[in-house]
Each structure stands twice: as structure tokens, then as C-alpha cells.
Amino acid sequence: MFSQLTVLVLAGLAGPLLAFTGQGLVPVVIGELAAGVVLGHTGIGAVDPASQPLPAFKAIGFAMLMLTAGTHVDISSPAIRKGFLRGLGALAVVAVTALPAGVLVDRAIGLGHPALLAVLIAGSSAAVAFPIISERGLRGDHVAVLIAWVALADASTVVVMPLTLSASGNVAEALGGDAAIVAAGALVLLLALRTQPTTISHRLRDQSLTKGWAWQLRISLVLLLGLSAMAERTGASTLVAGFLAGMVIVRLHESDRLSMQILGLGNGFFVPLFFVLLGAELDLRALFASPSRIALAFALAAAAVLAHVIAAAVMTRTRRVATGLAASAQLGMPAAAASLGLSTHLLAPADAAALVAAGCLTLIPATAGSLLLARGQ
Structure with missing residues (x-):
């Protein structure tokens, strides 16, 4: 087991190294996916993602990925509140554009999942967009709209996307599971907000800080694993559970120390492991052997970019094209769709590879x- 993990962690280093040599223009996950492709089914076959205990690590990595994505969406943020109405309007325009686009692409390519394509076209990635906004110091009314738009799109597609990969008889069960997870998350948030100011809570945090207990990190992991367990039992998606856990944690406005601990645990181990294993699971040979699936990747990426530029043209006053391009970035959701589709056997290997390729392509215009x-500026 440890030899496998050593190889996978070493492979994960390709992400930061590629991002470093690309002067920040190449997202870290591109290198991680590429390393997985080389090691997995497409490449030398050194890693079998189905061999135990790798599926368990991949599942935890998926949950941690959605947790870190959720921490980028603080619904109480002044930036989100400032651009909320226009961001909501932009999301509505994208949704209206994405529905016929998804149907059109599906009919042209023959995937058989028009609803999934529509959701992916409408999606955005807070985990990609928000760090870029922060690093480049972007500001202005159009940026406030962009932040609210991406946050709302991310939160919406997290709930809707898994439903598009549920059998028709399981949609009601999945919706019920999602509702239960949201209710549990709201209850946890309410209890946490009530206990935060107490003396015992302050003493626990102080001692945790001085004695290295990582108390808040442990509680955060209990929340993540508990909501994920609920998702497992109720037929809902870990995607919703992880994202909601991240939203709860960021809403509590905990210390930067906790954020660094979560980033260290997630982005230092579990999330790179997920992307390397996903890359190993993808079959790019099947993609390259299928012209229709190559066309799917390009058509899906082009539709997503066009839909977001149209929405920005309608809902923003300045920098319309640039704002739309920045909002079109998406990689986490296509990767999640590919992972879910492969695990449920609802997507063929070439289909899953096409979705991930489309997500990678959107990063160029974004x-x-x-x-x-x-x-x-």
C-alpha cells in the first residue's frame, strides 16, 4: 500500500511543478491529471485505480475537493451580497442558454445525457475563479457580479449535477437525501453559532492552539465525514455533502490557521490523490479513437464559453467579454461528473475523458x- 501511495504522491508533485514552470497560467490539477494519465490505463499501467485501498482514498479525496470548493463560497461575504442580484440574473441567462445548447450538443454527438451537458455548460468553478481574482487583485462592480455569479453557479450545479446521473427512479431518493444533508448542515451551523461565544469553546480553542490538538480541524473532519455518511445512506451525493461542509466552515469565520490546516490536508494529500487516480482511470486512447467524443469535448467547452459571454453581455455594464470568459472556468464539476459516471457505469470511458477534456479547455479562455x-485595472 505504501509503495502505491508513494508513487501517487510523487505523481501529484507534477501539478505544482507544471504550474510553477507555466508562471501560474497552468492550473495545478492539469499536471496531476496528466501524471495520472501516464501512470494509468492510457499510459504505462503502473497504477490500477480499482485496487484496494485506492478507491477509499479517492472517495475521501473527492469529498475533500468539494469541501475546499465550498470554503470559497461565503454567502455572508460583502462581495457576494453586492453583486447578488446581477449574479443571479447572469446565472438565469446562462441556464436559459445552456438548456437548448445541452440538448443540441447531445443530439449532435449522441451522448444520451442532455441534462448533464446543460448543467456542465451552465457551471462555473469558484475553486478556479476565486484564487485568480485574489491573486490578480481584481476589483470593481463587474468583479462583484463575477464573484456572486460564480458562487451561485457553483452551489447550484453541485446539487443538480448528481441528479442528472441518477436513474429516473432514484431522483426522488437523491433529492430527499440532499434535503436531509442541507437540513443537517443548517442544524450544525446553528448549533456552532450558538456555542462559538461560550467560555468552554474559547478555552478549548486556546488550549488546542498552544498544545497542538488541531481541535477545529478534527471537528471539521467530523462534519465532512458525517455529512458524507448521510449521503452514502440516503442515496445522495458526496459532492453535495462536501460542498455544504465547506460552506458551513467558512460561514463560521474560523481562524486562518484552520483554513491552512484544511488546505494542507486536502491540497497536500487527498485532493491531488483524487486527480491522479482520476487521470489513471481515464482512457484517453478511447477518446482519441472516437472523433465524436473529441467533438464533444470541443463543443461542450465552446458552448460553456459562449453561454457565459452572452450572460455577461446581458448582466454586466463593463468588461463584458472578459467577465464572461473568466466565469466560464470549470474543471471540478466535469471531473466530478466523470468520476460519478464511471463509478455508476452511466458513462463510457471515452465519455468521461471527453468531459474532463472539455473542462480543461475552458481554462484557456478563462x-x-x-x-x-x-x-x-
Whole structure:
């Protein structure tokens, strides 16, 4: 087991190294996926993602990925509140555009999942967009709209996307599970807000800080694993559980120390492991052997970019094209769809590879959009 994990962690280093040599223009996950592709089914076959205990590590990595994505969505943030109405309007325009686009692409390619394609076209990635906004110091009314838009899109697609990969008879069960998870998360948040100011809570935090107990990290992991266990039992998705756990944690406005601990545990081990294993699971040979699936990747990426640019043109007053391009970034959701589709056997290997490829392609115009926004500051 440890030899396998050593290889996978070493492979995960390809992400930061590629991002470093690319001067920040290449997202870390691209290198991690590429390393997995080389080690897995497409490449030399050194890693079998189905061999135990790797599926368990991948499942935890998926939950941690959604947790870190959720921590980027603070619904009480002034930036989100400032651009909420226009961001909501932009999301509505994207949704209206994405529905016919998803149906059109599905009919042209023959995937058989028009609802899934529509959701992916409408999606955005807070985990990709927000760090770019922060690193480049972007500001202005159009950026406030962008932040609210991406946050709302991320939260919405997290709930809807798993339903598109549920059998028709399981949709009601999945919706019930999602409702139970949201109710549990709301209850935890309410209890946490009530106990935060207490003397015992302050003493626990102080002693944890001085004695290295990592108390808040442990509680955060209990929340993540507990909600994920609920998802497992109720037929809901770990995607919703992880994202909601992240939203609860960020809403509590805990210390930067906790954020660094979560990032260290997630981005230092479990999340890279997930992307390397996902890359190992993808079959790019099947993708390259299927012209229709190559066309799917390009059509899906182009539809997503076009839908977001149209929405930005309607709902923003300035920097319309650049804002739309920046909002079109998405990789976590296509990766999640590919992982769910492969695990449930609802997507063929070439289909899953096409979805991930489409997500990677959207990063090119999104990076260009962020550069245009930064240039206009």
C-alpha cells in the first residue's frame, strides 16, 4: 500500500511543478491529471485505480475537493451580497442558454445525457475563479457580479449535477437525501453559532492552539465525514455533502490557521490523490479513437464559453467579454461528473475523458479573461 501511495504522491508533485514552470497560467490539477494519465490505463499501467485501498482514498479525496470548493463560497461575504442580484440574473441567462445548447450538443454527438451537458455548460468553478481574482487583485462592480455569479453557479450545479446521473427512479431518493444533508448542515451551523461565544469553546480553542490538538480541524473532519455518511445512506451525493461542509466552515469565520490546516490536508494529500487516480482511470486512447467524443469535448467547452459571454453581455455594464470568459472556468464539476459516471457505469470511458477534456479547455479562455480584467485595472 505504501509503495502505491508513494508513487501517487510523487505523481501529484507534477501539478505544482507544471504550474510553477507555466508562471501560474497552468492550473495545478492539469499536471496531476496528466501524471495520472501516464501512470494509468492510457499510459504505462503502473497504477490500477480499482485496487484496494485506492478507491477509499479517492472517495475521501473527492469529498475533500468539494469541501475546499465550498470554503470559497461565503454567502455572508460583502462581495457576494453586492453583486447578488446581477449574479443571479447572469446565472438565469446562462441556464436559459445552456438548456437548448445541452440538448443540441447531445443530439449532435449522441451522448444520451442532455441534462448533464446543460448543467456542465451552465457551471462555473469558484475553486478556479476565486484564487485568480485574489491573486490578480481584481476589483470593481463587474468583479462583484463575477464573484456572486460564480458562487451561485457553483452551489447550484453541485446539487443538480448528481441528479442528472441518477436513474429516473432514484431522483426522488437523491433529492430527499440532499434535503436531509442541507437540513443537517443548517442544524450544525446553528448549533456552532450558538456555542462559538461560550467560555468552554474559547478555552478549548486556546488550549488546542498552544498544545497542538488541531481541535477545529478534527471537528471539521467530523462534519465532512458525517455529512458524507448521510449521503452514502440516503442515496445522495458526496459532492453535495462536501460542498455544504465547506460552506458551513467558512460561514463560521474560523481562524486562518484552520483554513491552512484544511488546505494542507486536502491540497497536500487527498485532493491531488483524487486527480491522479482520476487521470489513471481515464482512457484517453478511447477518446482519441472516437472523433465524436473529441467533438464533444470541443463543443461542450465552446458552448460553456459562449453561454457565459452572452450572460455577461446581458448582466454586466463593463468588461463584458472578459467577465464572461473568466466565469466560464470549470474543471471540478466535469471531473466530478466523470468520476460519478464511471463509478455508476452511466458513462463510457471515452465519455468521461471527453468531459474532463472539455473542462480543461475552458481554462484557456478563462485565463485569458482574467488577464484582460487585470490589464484594465
